[in-house]
Amino acid sequence: MTASHTQVANPLQALAAVQQSPWLDFIRRSFVEDGSLARLVQTDDVRGVTSNPAIFQKAMGEGTEYDPQIKTILAEEIVSPGELYEKLAVQDIKKAAHVLAPVYEQTKRRDGFVSLEVSPYLARDEKATAHEAARLWADVAEPNLMIKIPATPESIPAIRETIAAGINVNVTLIFALSAYKAVVDAWLSGLEDLHKKGGDISRVASVASFFVSRIDGKIDAEIDRRVKAGDAEAEALKALRGKVAIANAKLAYVYWQEIIQTPRWKTLEAAGAQPQRLLWASTGTKDKAYSDVLYVDSLIGPHTVNTLPPATMDAFRDHGTVKETLGTGIDAARHVLAEAERLGLNLDGVTRILVDEGVTSFAEAFDGLLGSVATKQKALLGEKLTDIKTALPADLENAVQKGLKDWCKDGTIRKLWNKDASVWTGGEEAKWLKWxxxxxxxxxxxxxxxxxxxxxxxxxxxxxxxxxxxxxxxxxxxxxxxxxxxxxxxxxxxxxxxxxxxxxxxxxxxxxxxxxxxxxxxxxxxxxxxxxxxxxxxxxxxxxxxxxxxxxxxxxxxxxxxxxxxxxxxxxxxxxxxxxxxxxxxxxxxxxxxxxxxxxxxxxxxxxxxxRGVRMSDASVPPAQNPGVLLGTILGVAATQFGHDKLTVIATPQIADFGAWLEQLVAESTGKHGKGIIPIDEETLGGPKRYGTDRLFVYLRLAPEHRHEQDEAIATLIDAGQPVVNITLHSKRQIAQEFFRWELATAVAGAFLGIDPFDQPDVEASKVETRKLTDAYNKTGKLPAEQPFAEHGPFAFFADKTNAAALKGDSAEAILKAHFDRVKAGDYVALLAYIERDAATREWIQHTRLKIRDAKTVATAAEFGPRFLHSTGQAYKGGPNTGVFLQITADDAHDLPVPGENYSFGVVKAAQARGDFDVLAERGRRALRVHIRGSLKDGLAELAKAVHQAV
The missing domain is CATH 3.40.50.10490 (Glucose-6-phosphate isomerase like protein; domain 1)
Incomplete structure (x- = not known):
């Protein structure tokens, strides 16, 4: 008996006699570097290598073999995990290509290929797929590279474009005969396009990867379900187990045989084109009832490829049978498919589902791969990156993890980086993403x-x-x-x-x-x-x-x-x-x-x-490992699902001013349409009893200081069950990383809130009211008259009619008590002081806010005007109606002229305070203004005393 019709010492080598090429579905750096791949090429006549994200994830995510190259790259460049993965993968692919180069030459460019996949994230994006295929081709720069492109409907035009660019293509994820026909047409059209341009079509190779075992996995499961349910056709159904996938593949081969006889192909062949071979993929047996070489033995035929995972390759080497099986039993194959259709097994529907599942599964594998790379990269960069650790109650932690999984499943971080406004409201967000x-x-x-x-x-x-x-x-x-x-x-x-x-x-x-x-x-x-x-x-x-x-x-x-x-x-x-x-x-x-x-x-x-912060939060980093998405998800989920909407910022003194910038970013971005996160900055920590259930604490800690006075207080809050996010900076300059992390996190939180985080609709309202008042001053030489509803000592009290009616009292203390008695659980109190911001006034406002916090157990904001108008003012007017506001104005001890204008600085400040207050009242906020006449120092001392008595 000949080698092509019997078992031989090495069935893998014997496949050459029937013109089928065995390729290995596996790659790993050590496997290439230690000579294992070369030995397979030499002893088993292995003629190619395929890779996919799951294979790379096992290689790169486990062990330390890639660490030396990673360290070298990170010492020289600032890269994202996605870029790092590509650099590692490209080196692996190049080395494997070098091992296979002799095969490529000996087979006259028919074999000896190594395949590298375009990002699975792009499976539904024609233009991005074609662009990435060209980019990877240029990066690897080896003639025996094949770029893997999935056979989704969206990617079919990209296959044509890539072939037309002279790039070798491995078309993957083919399940249905209809999809295979579309792939063949794209391949032929691409060759025709290249030929018309005068390109060398003899150097362009392609395979069409037809997936096998997954079809039986789906069909057999449905058969088993119906048999178990007592289906009347149980025997006919059982007769189809394990047969549909092979029958489907055989008819694809019949179509291939027809294509190579067409005038269309003959014209290209005469010009030097190579045929696109069918490649059998997913050939590992999933069902233990079947032979472990079923999908190899049954699909042997000329001008085809079978890509084998290592275990299947070992099994076929040990007990595979080499004989031509592809061209036999065609009528039986047609009968199997006819029976499957008669019995309602819906092969077309199954193959559509398998394409979708394949795209999803490859994307999930890519998430796992990039997540592993990101984790390793962070570990090796060590203190070059800021750290984030969370201590969240179990229900909040679970909700955050669900939010991260949803972002992962929907690819939302990639949409964000692609500047897709659908991440938020679908409005004008894309115009504001150059940051x-x-x-x-x-x-x-x-x-x-x-x-x-x-x-x-x-x-x-x-x-x-x-x-x-x-x-x-x-x-x-x-x-x-x-x-x-x-x-x-x-x-x-x-x-x-x-x-x-x-x-x-x-x-x-x-x-x-x-x-x-x-x-x-x-x-x-x-x-x-x-x-x-x-x-x-x-x-x-x-x-x-x-x-x-x-x-x-x-x-x-x-x-x-x-x-x-x-x-x-x-x-x-x-x-x-x-x-x-x-x-x-x-x-x-x-x-x-x-x-x-x-x-x-x-x-x-x-x-x-x-x-470094940008790269670690970029589109290639899955949400769970993405510092910006993680923080933003915590902010958004905590606020929308658990009422933790008072973001309380605690910071090491050396970096404490970061909170002032953070206030504006979070408040102005999220506080609108009755929603929002209210930032609370510089509120000295107290014991757990000082806080309600509406807080989320963020502790920004500068690590070189061994022990901070806030550390113990933060630990106590964690023990009490308060949600805490710890962010550690290893140097002051890492504030730059935090700037970007918080920008991204705020944008992510905005998506959870369902708002546009880049507009500020209520800031303009205060400007309009201020402009009215300054215009009036320019015309008349004075601001419009206003009448206090009460006067006590140095204080004049102002409010709109609604608020004034609620604030009756025969003393300053009584009016303030009536005002603060309106504070409820979950509210916050904001002191808005239109006075000079210096050491004395900052101490005064801090002392006063803490008195209110401790008495009312609510969050407090201490703000100076007009600076807060361009910051937290947006949230106070447009955010949730949970604020109770005490605006503080005073006589100016001295005024300054504004050159070229009739009004002075004091007039502008007064107009801003009044405009701000008018909008607060118009929005139905609980607002009271107290004006201090005479000495500011004495007035503030007396006001502090009155507030203390009132609360």
Whole structure:
């Protein structure tokens, strides 16, 4: 008997006699490097290798064999887990390709291939699939590479495009004859396209991977179910067990035989084209009742490939039977499929389900692979990354895990990075997502910032004064407070107030002749920075004369009024903002980086730290391992499902100012349409009895300090069952990572809340009311008259009719008591003080808020106006109606004129306070305003006493 018709010493080698090629469905670095693959090629005539995410996950996610290369990559580059996986995979594929190169040459490019899959996430995206196929082909740059593309309806055009580009393609996930026919047409069309372009079609190889055993798995399960249920056709059904998949494959082979006889193929063949071979995939036997080589023995025929997992290859080597079986029993195969149709086994429906399940299963395997890589990458980077640890009650933890699984299943993080507005409301969100790219973009242009920094240092400025509001000021303030003064650079001051006393204080801090002035305004039309600019430009001109412009820098969006003014006045520099980044997401753009550079912060190192945060939160990192998605899911789930909507920020003193920036980001992004997360910053920790059930604590800890005074208090809260998120920074500069993590987390939380996290519909309402009042002042020389509803000592009390009616009392204490008696569980109290923000007033407001917290067991916010208008003011007006507000205004001891305007700083501040209060009242908020007449210091002392008595 010949080798082709009997068992031989090595059936794998004998397959050559029937022109079938055995390929190995497995790859691992050690397997290639230790010569195991080469031995299989030599002793078993193995002629190719296929890979998939599940195979790579086992290889990369287990053991340490990849660690040396990972360490080398991470020492030289800042990469995402997805990029890291690709670098590892490409090296494996290249090495395997080199082992198989002799086979490729000996078989005249028919065999010797190694397959690498496009991202399973792209299975339903034609353009992205074709783009990634071309990119991977270029990255591997080996002629015996095959790019695996799934045979989804969406990817069929990508198969044609890839073949037409001269790229070898392994079409995977084919289950149905109809899908195979579409694949064949795409292959032929691709070759025709390439031929028309004058390309060399002889060098383009392709296989069509027809999946086998999974079909029987589905069909047999349905047969067993119906037999068990007593189906009248039980015997006929049982006769089909284990036969449908092979019959389906045989008819696909019949179709292939027909195709290679067509004039269409003959024309291409004459031009040198190679046939697309059928490849039998999923050939491992799942059902123990069947032979472990069933799907090898039954599918042997000329011009085909069988890709075998290691166990199946071992089994076939041991007891496989080599004879041509593909072309036999065709009538029986047709009968099997006819019977399956007659009995309602719905092969077409089964194959459609299998495609969907295959796409899902490959994506899940890819999630597992990338999750493993991310975990290993984080471990090897160690203290180069910030850490997050959670202590959540069991029900909240379970809900968070479900939220993460839903994001994983729906691929939502990839949609977010693709700037898909359907992540949120499907509105205009996509227009505001450039912050995702800004770190890469600024690093690409870091020379501009470094040049500016060198010039600033060379000019020897003694101070840097930044004038801005909200997103333009709070990020720079964090940098100033966190990093302090740098040698050779001026002290960075940040002014974000219209309070005339505060403006005067900053004017005294600086020497205009030695100060660099930075005015930051995205729109270039915001009232506060414009009047600050007018005042300090006038001040500087008196000291500098015509050279005044050389001391001024503007940061603003292109085409703004500020840009035009800066050009007119001869400003030294104008830095462009990015119109598609909102102010509160702008800290890692020029709005944060220009002040950083001016103050001496090493901007490239700072951006590189930020980039580590970006990469670890990018689209390739599954939600459970993605720091930004994890935090955002906790925020969103805690607020929407458990009422933990008071985000309480605790921080190590050295990084404590981060909370001020965080307040704006979270409040302005989430607080709207009656929903929202209310951030609580700088509220000194108390014991567990001081808190209700509406808190989520975030503890930002700077690790080099061995023990912090907050550590014990946080541990006590955890023991008491409060939800706590611990975030550890290993250096101050890692604040850059946290900027990005929180931006992403806030966007994710917005998705859980079902709102657009990038608009601020209620901020404008206060601006409109302020504008009305300043316009009235310009016309009449005074603000419209207002009448207090009560006056007691130095206090005048103001409220709208509804609030005034609820606040009857014959003393200040009685009015305040009536106001605070309206506080209920789950509410928060906000003190809104339109006074100078200095050490004394900050101590006063902290002392007062804690008294209220401890008496009422509610969250408290301590805010200074007008700065909070561009921050938490959005949530106070547009968020949930759970706030009880005490606005504090006072007579100005001194006022300052605004050059070129009729109104003064004091008038603007008064208009802002009144506009703010009017909107709070209009929104039905529980709001009371107390105005202090006379001495501010004495008035605050008396007000504190009255509040203490009232609560």
């Amino acid at each position: 995702l790219d800004t770190v890469d973009e600024r690093l690409a242009h870091v020379a501009e910032l470094e040049s500016f920094q060198a010039e600033v240092k060379a000019r020897g400025f003694k101070q840097v004064l930044l004038m801005g509001m909200g997103g333009s000021s709070l990020g720079p303030e964090v940098l100033a407070e966190t990093f302090g003064k740098h040698e050779g650079f001026g002290h960075l001051y940040v002014l974000d107030s219209t309070d005339p006393q505060q403006v005067a204080t900053y004017a005294k801090k600086i020497d205009p002749a030695n100060t660099l002035f930075i005015v930051a305004s995205k729109s270039g039309g915001t009232l506060e920075p414009n009047i600050m600019l007018a005042y300090f430009h006038d001040l500087a001109k008196k000291a500098l004369g015509e050279k005044v412009g050389s001391h001024f820098v503007a940061i603003t969006d292109p085409g703004s009024k500020l840009e035009a003014l800066a050009k007119k006045e001869g400003f030294w520099k104008i830095f462009a903002g990015e119109p598609q980044i909102g102010g509160r997401y702008s800290v890692l753009s020029n709005f944060g980086l220009v002040p950083a550079a001016a103050s001496g912060i090493p901007v490239k190192l700072f951006l590189e730290d930020a980039l």
